[in-house]
Amino acid sequence: MSLDETWFSEPCNAGGSAISFKIKKKLHEEQSEYQKLEVFETEKFGRLMVIDGFIMLTQRDNFLYHEMMSHPCLFTHPNPEKVLIIGGGDCGTAKEVLKHDSVKVLHQVEIDERVTRIAEVYFPELCESNSDPRAEFHFVDGIKWVEDAESGFYDVIIIDSTDPIGPAEGLFSLPFYQQCFKALGRNGILVQQSESPLIHMSILKNMHHDMRGAGFIDSATLFFPQSCYPTGWWSATMCCKDNTLSDFREQDADSKSFDTQYYNAKVHQAALCAPEFFYKALAL
């Protein structure tokens, strides 16, 4: 059967596949300075944010991505106090980061202020920590921000961006990782969303290669489900300046003081376990 205009569909060229949500109505549409932003009310996945035709998040399943972009890296760093989010305009990752009491400073640097303004209106539950005094929101270019950052200032950098085409392309590159390396202090950790293990292995391979090339001594991919992204299977890749990524503060994760829907200490350990084909591909 075909899907008519009562569905929002995102075809994925790399997969020859598509993910669709049944729509009740379109709530918002605008062309910002950078991209086309749309918000839909879906039938069963709550609200849906779309940027340039690509699904960004739904209310029903964004917890998977946001929790996995934040808690594994924060529970790996021994004492994360200063955190930088590049992108992340919907504020879902920021909300999770701010659940950590150790965090004293959060800088979120999103190039398109409209994404955050729209999130505040249509996804208020993701923005409920935006007035936290530890958080600063800057609407400027993330690459420039990292270049200008004080050397060794940050403990954790989270790159919560769109795909490596369009505005986010420069965030998937060796020169950018080198700048991040410089901006991170001792025990510093970088994490970046790294696409689908099933159809984007070349992106994942390049990312590991470039992260190591930038001086990070370990890199590791976290695997997790994400229904609204192509193939429904997603990943985030971490790298660190010291220690190894297989060690994390497991006891702290196990006794965490806040609620999550997906993440726990066992899920953290599990997310680090790579499929056979991944080991083989990275060894090539």
Add this chain to the structure above:
Amino acid sequence: MSLDETWFSEPCNAGGSAISFKIKKKLHEEQSEYQKLEVFETEKFGRLMVIDGFIMLTQRDNFLYHEMMSHPCLFTHPNPEKVLIIGGGDCGTAKEVLKHDSVKVLHQVEIDERVTRIAEVYFPELCESNSDPRAEFHFVDGIKWVEDAESGFYDVIIIDSTDPIGPAEGLFSLPFYQQCFKALGRNGILVQQSESPLIHMSILKNMHHDMRGAGFIDSATLFFPQSCYPTGWWSATMCCKDNTLSDFREQDADSKSFDTQYYNAKVHQAALCAPEFFYKALAL
């Protein structure tokens, strides 16, 4: 955008979502005694089998499901010699089971012989072990087969069926689990595909409840990605007559004599780690 007739789309009512594959051409269509069977050539996922409008498998991603339906239960049983597959007509699970040298007898009981005949033609790579002398293929009703089985005969029963509507409904029920319990010997293990953790929690809850109700002393869900099924996130639920499911033959899995694409000892351990919402839902 809408998706036209050059796509095969499966809308999922429970999710208000749909998964689609771009189609090159339809290779086969027939109405068997039980159901409508179709095979398509997709653009990027190889061939696609569809039963009654529901996606069964693609050549590109079926390894995820077939490996997770077979290796975890077989590496949990101390010495699986006699295995029964209910359903599994595409033979992909059978192929994985037959990789285990311990297996001496495999009975596959699929109600619709046409599924297997079509798999032999269009998915020959899944059927390459069908002439293994340890394997017997019976095209009869699985529920009746289990009722008639010799008490304690099987070591492992794998229920590789379609969704719990239509022909497979009776396979998701307490009376059926009771019959399986009887047909399993000491250390016996049952595993059943158990739908999407994101949208089918009520099925998963009932399954655990009914498995325990049938006398199994432990039950545990395996979580894994499966791109071509609703939400892209799938599960299989195991239960056992003795011991616990968290213990498995980890060393044997780690030194397995055969190739896999997804499964390994770490992936096995990882698949058993449940998300927070799952623990909370099952505790209700």
